[in-house]
Amino acid sequence: RVASTWHRLNVSPLELRVRATLDNGQCFGWLPASSLSTTLGLDREEQDVELIGVLNDHVIGLRDLPDDVCFRCYSSPSEPPAKVRQALASFFQLDVSLADLHRTWSRGDTRMASIARCIPGMRVLRQDPTECLFSFLCSSNNNISRITQMLGRLRARFGRPVGEAYEQTYYTF
Numbered sequence: 001r002v003a004s005t006w007h008r009l010n011v012s013p014l015e016l017r018v019r020a021t022l023d024n025g026q027c028f029g030w031l032p033a034s035s036l037s038t039t040l041g042l043d044r045e046e047q048d049v050e051l052i053g054v055l056n057d058h059v060i061g062l063r064d065l066p067d068d069v070c071f072r073c074y075s076s077p078s079e080p081p082a083k084v085r086q087a088l089a090s091f092f093q094l095d096v097s098l099a100d101l102h103r104t105w106s107r108g109d110t111r112m113a114s115i116a117r118c119i120p121g122m123r124v125l126r127q128d129p130t131e132c133l134f135s136f137l138c139s140s141n142n143n144i145s146r147i148t149q150m151l152g153r154l155r156a157r158f159g160r161p162v163g164e165a166y167e168q169t170y171y172t173f
Contacts, residue, residue: 013121049064055088
């Protein structure tokens with residue numbers, strides 16, 4: 001299925017970096033396009049910058065830009081971008097200023113000040129509670145690759161198919 005065009009999320013890199021946020025071990029359902037299919041003839045560098053996952057009933061592609069984050073919807077390309085943008089804003093908790101949090105925390109902890117400079121745009125996600133619980137349960141004595149695999153199998157077995165991207169079917173949790 002063809003994805004919609006790319007849309008800007010209109011968020012500063014200091015407030016959100018999707019790679020830092022989605023690759024840090026707090027969630028396991030967002031994969032680089034390059035890991036999904038190598039037979040599509042797509043430029044490897046192009047595939048490496050897009051992360052694909054499911055949010056609500058949408059298969060979404062995300063990528064960091066130098067000055068923003070952009071997204072596209074695979075499962076419902078005609079979905080109004082404002083609706084998907086709103087879901088992403090909630091998921092990434094963009095109503096909370098990360099810069100303000102870093103300033104507050106850094107005043108009370110010099111170590112936090114140095115950490116905040118190393119991880120600009122890394123946020124805590126507002127995840128579905130059930131998916132978060134199962135992720136936690138699967139994480140015991142496992143590595144990220146295995147946790148991702150187990151959760152993917154749970155989605156495929158018990159979830160509802162919501163769309164495709166790069167020849168892969170995506171399911172709700």
